[in-house]
Amino acid sequence: MLEKSYNPKDFEEKIYAKWENDGDFKPDMRSDRDAFSIVIPPPNVTGVLHIGHALNNTLQDILVRYNRMLGKNVLWQPGTDHAGIATQMVVERNLAKEGISRHDLGREKFIETVWEWKKQSGGTICRQLRRLGASCDWSRERFTMDDGLSRAVRKIFVSMYKDGLIYKAKKLVNWDPKFETAVSDLEVIQKETVGKMYYYKYPLEDNPNEFIHIATTRPETMFGDTAVAVSKDNPKLKNLIGKNCVIPIINRVIPIIDDEHADPEKGTGAVKITPAHDFNDFEVGKRHNLPMINILNKDATLNENTPFAGMSTQEARTKTIEKLTELGFMEKIEDHPMVIPYGERSGVVIEPYMTDQWFVDAPKLAIEAKRAVADGEMEFVPAVYKKTYFEWMNNIQPWCISRQLWWGHQMPIWYGPDDTIFCEETEEEAQAVADKHYGKHVELRRETDVLDTWFSSGLWAFSTLGWPDQNEYLEKFYPTSVLVTAFDIIFFWVARMMMMSMYMMKRVPFKKCYIHGLVRDAHGQKMSKSKGNTVDPMETIEKYGADAMRFFMAAMETQGRDVNLSEARIQGYRNFATKLWNAARFCEMNECYSVKDFDISEAKLEINKWIIAKAKEATAQVSTNLNNYRFSDAANAVYQFVWGTFCDWYIELIKPIFYGENAESIKETRAVAAWVLDRILVIMHPFMPFITTELWDNLTERKVKLIKAEWPTNETVNENDKSDIDWAIDFIGAIRSLRASMNLPAGAKLSAYVKASAADLDIIAKQNALICNLARLENLQALNDLPVSKDMVQTVSREATILIPLKGVVDFEAERARLQKELEALNKNLESYARKLGNESFVAKAPAAVVEEEKRRQAEALDNKAKVEEALARIANF
């Protein structure tokens, strides 16, 4: 027996453990069925499940479970990302608590500590994914720093290096002074702020009483200036070109040059050029062969090339202004809106910094990655994201992949004594090549830099499947079927996977890419810790169950839009689960058990044929919508069928059968009810895997597990099977509505009369008991020649007129008002029909079916109007 109430805590974790132990998530490698595969967007190993993961993984799990039930051979490949900076940060923070820095430990020992940490605490997010119900094949769990995946990284690195797609260059890069490493453009967050614009002047070398006026937001960088640029198109300043000016304080002489970068309209028209600390100036410097003076240390303090060595940029800025003011060069300071770059992880100001770094030739790799999308080999869903993808790919810059961190894939680069580079997959190979190169044994020095985390993530689609080793998983599951991810990592990850995969595999990593939005709070505000509006999905699961949260995610996921999290709505879906639970209890109490080999086509009762047709229809809707990644439409189709059709109508309609005496009918109805409930469990399983499994396992002995039950396809629905009961439902609705509007006590059993076509009367005759029961009627009979009296209220359902005698209790005023209102509505509609049908071009140009439909409505409305007028006439004098 099922418990009296739905309590997800009783079974969710238990059921998950059983699935996993039974190996239900593993693909069948001997099967030759179609493959369906997804690689999980690897969460950071340091991560805890946040609400965005809950959405992302719910959607994946729905697709995975659906396809598994469709009979495909399914692999959902899980794993985690080593998350270079993030992880190093966490471990460093832990060490700091004990007063230790990573430098105290040294590189090797530190890395050991990170691995130790991973062993202790790295599994959190995977445990949480299990709690959510994610049916990944955990036996294949991978980590981007695993031996196999590391080998993949080295192999592709070497290959790209040898193909000239990876190169070393001394360039300005985004430098994070906190972690003392380069970061990529994408890891820099631009924040709008109101800063200051500083105006001051540099004296000319040949005449210290003449000045060139400068405007800058960063006066402290003046010690790195190696020129001042003006445009030759600037009539006021062009005469200065070719002269020299003097940087105050340090009294260094620099040239005034002509460069298009100096826009006469902006600032003072003259720009100080600091090639080592500004991306634009760097370009100017290259054009004019200017010296590049580095004024910063790795931690962004000023170095000995400045008078303020050791100070932070802020301190130095204050000092510089003081000094300039003192010397009389300062002119004015204005507020100035500007954009300041911050490190995504560190939160500190990013400095353009001149260093040796390694780059991937992204513009070249982008060519094939773009072509694959343009040719439809990889398709974005929704398609708008294709634009975003191309927009970025068309403007892509070389990708800085080297990081001066310790945690990550150390680059397979070795330097010879004369700094010759040897790039090989292993140290032995590099040594061998080097020895041959030098003609003798030499000492090699390994590059200390590690790779950007996203380098290894870019290989995820094939490295997790065992590449570079040829194997059956790679064979069967690559390219993967679909990647499900949020739009914020299209560039970080999706684009890089495309580039890496097209380069190495010559095939797309996934055939489709489903992009979902962000999870926001109930009012569409972005969730953030500072606003205090974050929601912990684990708490939500604790409170309402994983199924309720999953259903919520599915029901709210409309293509590409953000999801607003509403606790009320999650509670609503918990209520939905309760509803299903109770419906199942109803079936159980009435002995509706699945009948082996029961043939639904043999159902004879109208009501049973009806629900079977509706169930097939709902199944088809869910299938179609899931096939098109329309999660909310799929979820709503299930919801509507289960609650609105099965519970609200079918269960109510079959109660009289169960309370009656017809053994044949009871037997058939029990079998059908059980069949429909089973069908519900099947089509609901991808959304709510736990409750459906619990019910599946408890209601009857089963031959198959629900997780592997067959998802029905290509069923035919006989429209005739639905029509009578649909008619009766409308009819019951009309009576209920009439009763409510007339304030007739629910308890009062009434008689009713009907005037209708022979066909409709036939339905009434057949479904009399059923209608009377739900409409609370004593009896319902055809109105033949029965005199119509004033003591009757009237309503209309489709073409049938319903009359209910109310001896002496009719409130004529209320009834007149009600009928009058109905009449007005009909007249309004009739006007619109007449207008349309009176329009010659409508009749001539609109499709015949549309015109016919309009005519039918007109006829129906006219008919109803006559009936209402009749009723009004009847009570006219009371």
Added chain:
RNA sequence: GGGUGCUUAGCUCAGCUGGAAGAGCAUCUCGUUUACACCGAGAGGGUCGGGAGUUCGAACCUCUCAGCGCCUACCA
């Protein structure tokens, strides 16, 4: 600056190829019935941001105005 999206019922949002405006929550009535009050029945509520155009017909297509958002960018 470039790109891109949004504006529909009190709230949060659906509405796929243009053919009589929908859901959930909230609100208001009413509760005969042992599956369920985490419930049931009924009802009210929208000139689909403003304007113009295309069309027989527009929430949907075009233009325009207004407001909001996101991504991206080197404006000293």
